[in-house]
Amino acid sequence: MPFHTHRLPNGLEIIGETLPTSRSVGVGFYVRTGSRDEVGPESGVSHFLEHMLFKGTPNRSALDVNLHFDRIGAKSNAYTEYETTVYYTAVLPEYLPTSVDILADILRPSLRQEDFDTEKQVILEEIGMYADMPPFDASDKARKIYFANHPLGNSILGSVESITALTRDQMQTYFDRRYAAGNLVVAAAGAFDWANFVELVTAKCGPWTAGGQPPRTQLTPAKPTSGSHVIVKEGVSQEHVMVMAPGPAVEDPIRYSADVLSTIIGDDTGSRFYWELTHPGTVEASGYGIDTNQANGTLGGYFSSDPDNAKENLATVHKILRDVQKNGVTAEELAVAKSKIASRLVRRSERPMGRMGAIASAWINNREFDDIDTELNRYEAVTPASIRDLLTRFPIDAPTVVAYGPLSSI
Amino acid sequence: MSNTVHTHTFPNGLTLLAESMDFVRSAAVYFLIPAGCAHEAPEDAGLASALAEMLPRGAGDRDTEALMLAFDSLGIDHNEGPGLLNMFASGSTVAKNLPQALDLFADVLLRPQLPKDDLPAVQSQLLQDLQSLDDSPQEQVMLELQRRYYPSPLNADRYGTEETLKSLTVKKLRAFHQRLFRPNGTIISVAGRIDWPKLKDQVERLFGGWPVGEKHGLTIDPAHKPQSVHLTKDKQQTQITFAFPSVSVTDPLYFAAKGTVGVLSSGMSSRLFTEVREKRGLCYSVYASHEAMKDRGTIVGYSGTRPERAQETLDVMLAEFNKLRDGVQQDEIDRTKAGLKTSLIMQQESTSARAGAIARDWYYLGRVRSFDEIQHEIDSLSPRSVMDYVDAFPFRDPTIVTLGPAELKRP
Numbered sequence: 124m125p126f127h128t129h130r131l132p133n134g135l136e137i138i139g140e141t142l143p144t145s146r147s148v149g150v151g152f153y154v155r156t157g158s159r160d161e162v163g164p165e166s167g168v169s170h171f172l173e174h175m176l177f178k179g180t181p182n183r184s185a186l187d188v189n190l191h192f193d194r195i196g197a198k199s200n201a202y203t204e205y206e207t208t209v210y211y212t213a214v215l216p217e218y219l220p221t222s223v224d225i226l227a228d229i230l231r232p233s234l235r236q237e238d239f240d241t242e243k244q245v246i247l248e249e250i251g252m253y254a255d256m257p258p259f260d261a262s263d264k265a266r267k268i269y270f271a272n273h274p275l276g277n278s279i280l281g282s283v284e285s286i287t288a289l290t291r292d293q294m295q296t297y298f299d300r301r302y303a304a305g306n307l308v309v310a311a312a313g314a315f316d317w318a319n320f321v322e323l324v325t326a327k328c329g330p331w332t333a334g335g336q337p338p339r340t341q342l343t344p345a346k347p348t349s350g351s352h353v354i355v356k357e358g359v360s361q362e363h364v365m366v367m368a369p370g371p372a373v374e375d376p377i378r379y380s381a382d383v384l385s386t387i388i389g390d391d392t393g394s395r396f397y398w399e400l401t402h403p404g405t406v407e408a409s410g411y412g413i414d415t416n417q418a419n420g421t422l423g424g425y426f427s428s429d430p431d432n433a434k435e436n437l438a439t440v441h442k443i444l445r446d447v448q449k450n451g452v453t454a455e456e457l458a459v460a461k462s463k464i465a466s467r468l469v470r471r472s473e474r475p476m477g478r479m480g481a482i483a484s485a486w487i488n489n490r491e492f493d494d495i496d497t498e499l500n501r502y503e504a505v506t507p508a509s510i511r512d513l514l515t516r517f518p519i520d521a522p523t524v525v526a527y528g529p530l531s532s533i
Numbered sequence: 534m535s536n537t538v539h540t541h542t543f544p545n546g547l548t549l550l551a552e553s554m555d556f557v558r559s560a561a562v563y564f565l566i567p568a569g570c571a572h573e574a575p576e577d578a579g580l581a582s583a584l585a586e587m588l589p590r591g592a593g594d595r596d597t598e599a600l601m602l603a604f605d606s607l608g609i610d611h612n613e614g615p616g617l618l619n620m621f622a623s624g625s626t627v628a629k630n631l632p633q634a635l636d637l638f639a640d641v642l643l644r645p646q647l648p649k650d651d652l653p654a655v656q657s658q659l660l661q662d663l664q665s666l667d668d669s670p671q672e673q674v675m676l677e678l679q680r681r682y683y684p685s686p687l688n689a690d691r692y693g694t695e696e697t698l699k700s701l702t703v704k705k706l707r708a709f710h711q712r713l714f715r716p717n718g719t720i721i722s723v724a725g726r727i728d729w730p731k732l733k734d735q736v737e738r739l740f741g742g743w744p745v746g747e748k749h750g751l752t753i754d755p756a757h758k759p760q761s762v763h764l765t766k767d768k769q770q771t772q773i774t775f776a777f778p779s780v781s782v783t784d785p786l787y788f789a790a791k792g793t794v795g796v797l798s799s800g801m802s803s804r805l806f807t808e809v810r811e812k813r814g815l816c817y818s819v820y821a822s823h824e825a826m827k828d829r830g831t832i833v834g835y836s837g838t839r840p841e842r843a844q845e846t847l848d849v850m851l852a853e854f855n856k857l858r859d860g861v862q863q864d865e866i867d868r869t870k871a872g873l874k875t876s877l878i879m880q881q882e883s884t885s886a887r888a889g890a891i892a893r894d895w896y897y898l899g900r901v902r903s904f905d906e907i908q909h910e911i912d913s914l915s916p917r918s919v920m921d922y923v924d925a926f927p928f929r930d931p932t933i934v935t936l937g938p939a940e941l942k943r944p
Contacts, residue, residue, distance in 0.1 A: 144556035186811070188801075192801060193871065194867065194868055198879070213875075215874075215878055241812070247839070248837075249817040251770045252817050254769045255670050256670075360665055360668050361664060392611075403654050404654030405654075407662060407665050427665065429657075462608045463608050465627070474882050
C-alpha cells in the first residue's frame with residue numbers, strides 16, 4: 124500500500140500517498156484549528172491569520188513569499204474552515220523541495236504590525252464582498268442561530284467590529300496556542316518519493332519547538348436552537364431558506380449512510396429535491412447535504428427562490444423530509460446514489476489534490492487511511508437498514524428553519 | 534509527455550477528437566455545437582438557455598424520468614448550457630460507462646422531446662436566475678460590461694429579459710434546434726481510458742446519419758461604439774470592470790497577449806495583486822484576463838472594493854496597465870512561464886480538462902496542438918514579445934463599467 128506516516132520528535136506528523144501515474148504533487152500543511160477554536164474577541168482570527176501567513180517570515184518578506192511560489196509555478200493557496208486551516212501547493216515533482224521550504228517557512232510567520240494593518244483592510248473587503256452575496260451571508264447567519272452558543276456557530280470571517288478591534292498581539296497569542304508542531308499534519312499525494320519527502324520536512328520542521336495537540340473546547344454535541352427564524356433583508360431578490368437538524372459527527376461510521384441519504388434527498392439531478400423543486404421550476408437553487416465536525420454533524424437543506432414561492436417550497440421540503448423519515452428510501456434510489464458517489468470518488472482520486480484532501484481528512488479526523496477501493500466499499504456497504512438506523516438516531520423531519528430575504532414571515 | 538490524440542472528421546462534417554489516457558479509470562466527453570446565444574433573435578433572448586434546460590427533459594424513447602435515471606445510474610455527471618457562440622454539453626463518468634453515455638447524449642442532442650408541459654417550469658427557473666443576478670454583483674457587472682463593450686449580437690448573454698423569457702414557446706425552441714443544430718461545425722471530444730476504433734464506430738453509428746445543415750453567419754453591428762457607464766446600486770462594495778481590445782487566439786501575438794496578462798495577473802507576485810491588494814490593501818479580489826473569440830480578443834480587468842476606496846482602486850489598476858509600456862523584467866516573464874507550464878502539465882491529469890482543451894483547439898485552430906508545441910510557445914515568451922504586444926495594442930481608452938453606491942471619475 125503506497126500510504127505512509129511518520130511522526131517527528133516535536134509532534135508534527137507527516138503522511139503521504141504516492142501515485143505513480145501522477146505528473147504533479149500536492150503538499151498541504153493542515154493545522155487543526157479554525158473558527159470553533161476562537162474565544163471572545165478572537166472572532167475571525169483563524170482566517171485573518173491564514174492571510175498573515177503569506178505576509179512573510181524572518182527569512183522572507185511578503186513579496187518574497189509570493190515571488191518564490193510563483194517562480195516555481197506553484198498553484199498555492201490556503202483556506203480556513205471551522206476546525207481546520209490548510210496551506211497547500213500543487214507543483215511539478217522537481218519543485219517539491221522548494222515547495223516544502225516555502226510552506227514550512229510561512230508556518231512560522233513574523234506577523235509584522237505594518238503587514239497586519241494593511242491585511243486588515245483586505246479582510247474588511249472580503250467581509251464586504253460576502254455581505255453582497257446573500258447565499259454566503261444567509262448561511263453564516265443561519266449557523267449562528269442554529270448553533271446558539273456552541274463555537275461551531277462562530278463565523279469564519281468574523282465581523283467588521285471584531286476584525287477592526289483585533290490586535291496583532293491577540294493574533295500572536297492565538298498562533299502560539301494553536302500552531303504547535305503537534306497540532307500539524309503535513310500531507311502529500313502524487314508523484315514523489317516518500318523517504319525523500321520525510322527528509323525534506325524533517326530538515327525544515329524538525330527544529331521547531333516541541334508542542335502537543337492543544338485541547339478543543341466544548342467537544343460535545345451542540346444543543347441546537349429549534350423552531351423557525353426569519354432574517355429580514357430588504358434589497359435581496361431571492362428568499363434563501365435553510366433547514367438544519369443534528370446528523371452524525373465526523374467520527375461516526377454511519378456518516379457514509381448519511382452521505383448516501385443526502386444524495387438521495389438533495390443531489391443536483393434525480394433527487395427528491397430535484398423532482399419536487401428544481402424540475403417544476405419553483406426554485407432558483409436547492410440542495411441537501413451533511414456537514415461533519417468533531418462530536419457534531421448537521422443534516423441540512425437549502426433553497427433559494429422567488430419570495431412568492433418560498434412558503435410553498437418550504438412546505439414541499441417539509442413534506443419530503445417527513446416522507447423519507449416515515450418511509451425510508453427505495454432500493455432503486457439507493458443503487459443510483461451509490462453509483463453517482465462511486466463515479467465522483469473515482470474521478471476525484473485521479474488528481475493529486477483530490478487524494479491529498481481525502482487522506483488528510485481521514486487521518487486528521489479518524490486516524491484512518493482508506494485507499495480509493497476501501498472508500499468505495501464503505502459506500503457500497505450502505506443498506507436500507509443502515510439508512511433506517513441513521514434516521515432513527517438522527518430524525519430529519521423536524522428541522523430548525525432559517526429564512527433570509529425580503530419576507531417577514533415564512 | 535503527450536498522450537495520444539486521435540482525430541476524425543465524418544462525411545457530414547462532424548469532428549470527433551479523442552485523447553487516450555491509459556492511467557485513469559474515468560472518461561469525459563465534451564460537445565460543442567454552433568448554436569449559442571448570439572444566434573437568438575433579440576426578441577427571443579434567453580432561448581438558448583431554455584433549450585439547454587429542455588434538452589434533458591425527455592429524449593429519444595425516454596421520458597424525463599427514464600432519461601435522468603439512465604444518466605444517474607451510470608454515474609454520469611452532465612451539463613448542458615449555452616455559450617455566446619456555441620451550445621455546450623459535457624459529461625464525465627467511469628470509463629466503462631462511456632459508450633452508454635454517448636448513446637444518451639445522442640438522444641439528448643439529436644432527438645429531444647421538448648415537452649410543452651415542461652416549458653413553464655423552465656421559464657420560471659430562468660426568471661429566478663435572472664432575478665438572482667441582483668444578488669451576484671460580480672457576475673452582474675461583467676455582464677453589463679459585455680453588453681456595452683461588444684457589438685450586437687456578440688453582446689448577447691444567456692439571461693434574456695422578463696419579457697423575452699415569458700414570450701418563449703416550444704415552437705420557437707424547436708425551430709432554433711432545427712435551424713442551428715448541425716454536424717458540420719460540431720465537435721465531439723473524449724478524453725480518458727478509451728478504445729479509439731470502437732469509439733469511432735459508435736460515434737459514426739450515432740451521429741453519422743445526422744444531416745448536414747446550413748451555416749448561419751452573424752451580422753455584427755459595424756457602427757457599434759463601446760460605452761462606459763456607472764450603474765447606481767446600494768451595495769457594500771463598488772464593482773469595477775474595464776475592457777481593452779486585444780488579439781484572437783489565431784493571432785501571432787496571442788501568446789504575447791497571454792504573457793502580458795500573466796505579468797499583470799498570473800500569480801500572487803503579479804503586478805495587479807502586488808500593487809492593489811498586497812501593498813495597499815484595497816481589495817480582496819483583483820485580476821486581468823484574456824477573453825478570446827475566433828476573430829477578436831479582449832483584455833478585461835476586475836476588482837471589487839468598498840466605495841470610499843473604489844476611486845483609488847480604479848486609478849491604481851489603470852496605472853498598472855499603463856506602466857507596461859515602460860518595460861517588463863525577465864523575472865516577471867519567467868514566473869508567468871512557470872505558471873503556464875504547471876497548468877499545461879496538470880491539465881494532463883484531468884480527463885474533463887483535456888476533453889475541453891482539445892475541443893477548443895480544434896474550434897479555434899482546426900487542429901489539436903501537441904504538448905511540445907504549446908511548451909515551445911510558452912518557452913518563446915520574452916520581455917521583447919510582451920513589449921511587441923504592448924506596442925501593437927497600447928492600453929488606451931478603456932471601456933469602464935462600475936456598479937455601486939457612487940460614480941467614479943473615469944480618465
